[in-house]
Amino acid sequence: MLIDQALSLFIGYQNSQNRSEHTIVAYQTDLNQFFNFAASDLGQEPEALTVDQIDIYTVRSFLGILSEHGLARKSMARKLAALRSFFKFLCYKGILKDNPVRRVASPKLGRKLPHFLYTDQIGGLLGAPDESNLLGCRDKVILELLYGSGLRVSELISLDRDSLDLDSGLIRVLGKGNKERVVPVTNYAIQAIRAYLKMRADHNKALLLNYQGTRLSERSVRRILDKLVAKISLEQHVHPHMLRHSFATHLLDGGADLRSVQELLGHKKLSSTQIYTHLTRERLKEVFSQAHPRAKLSINDEK
Template structure:
């Protein structure tokens, strides 16, 4: 059955590759969607007997249902990893993804907030100094001040903070660890938060009941708070990560250093921020050059 081979693969991701729960859920969703397509369109064809033609038909099916090319490519990437695994485990003889090419997508530049907009954040906590307000303030500045991902923020432990050295230990994708410097203002905010925190929990960021925060809570908070200072259509924790990287680059940070701070596996993922930086350079040129 398709569910058996999918569970076999998901267990491999969890135990051997130590992927995050979010990553495993993403793979499971893509594979279950493909299995459902095979059930409805190809008389429940087993995943181990799929050919390239069925995968192409699935791509057409996704496109006809208004799925963006970027999302189609991500689903194809899930299938590639899945069938490569089955080939290694001798569950299939040929990889049906070999002749399949990704579909063309538009390059989408990361959205970010301006430095003037981020300067408005300190005013949010001036009128109220209770635990919940400081925590919400800290969430925004941890995301902007360190560039960490949402999942990294949620899993952050108090023991990961080295106040003496002013650094933060972050556990990223595939349990890859990196050390991020903490700006002095953020370190002071963390100390203030810990002083006000009424709960004894190993997790740094907790809700009003002392439990670790969850993704939806953080997403709603960020959207609400940033909505007061920005008109961007999409306001999310990841936008603050983009903002962190863009502001570093605009202020002269080395691209390789930004790559390490973000925890990117390769420089290509970081180079997208050079496009945003070029817009800043054009703006400076227009203002400063006499012939601009």
């Protein structure tokens, strides 16, 4: 089977599984990059390449070239995951008998701890919006939901008015893979939402609107956050996901159990949530080394 035909079948299957548009575009980009390399490596025209021409050595050569060009291991692992999914699908459909990626090891990744904001920084940021006008009230809602409920940006901008049950203090959120979950909202968020909706004079079903009256985009949320960070002169780059990291970190610091945090974040695997326990341990070590007099003893002091 020609590569183009196999790719069309694979993408069609991904669409049927309700994969996000972002995921599907990433698959196409990574796979097309590999196919172009494989065609060149095998001395073929890309449109004449067939799936059975690709073997483990082609895959390993591809990864070797990526490594020589200095591509990050995380990006290499993502591309390999796309290849693994593609060839696993072809084997499942009986188009191939052997998966050329099956015996290729993924690059080892160093565990990178997520960045977060301290409570005083969060407090300053939450006080930054000007709540005397409509857009300021909207910005307050953005912050209160990103930090107060730990929402992803994609979940935030997809919220509709009928997703809210403010009397019960709950909202319905559409997470990754179109999986719905119910999360609590803080009283601060409820007050901010009610103040914002009271100023609205439209009937748009979307909760958050831009100045043109249409649904807010992820890019707009990032720009709004950048402006608020600049307003309080916070000397670090803050992205929306950092508020979600802060939400999880502060919950665990406050004594929340890991399973509850997993459910609140909408993580499929507990291992995705466990990284925050590493983060809180690092914080405890940092506090200990700075505050305890016996922790400050240097090697020279012992001599």
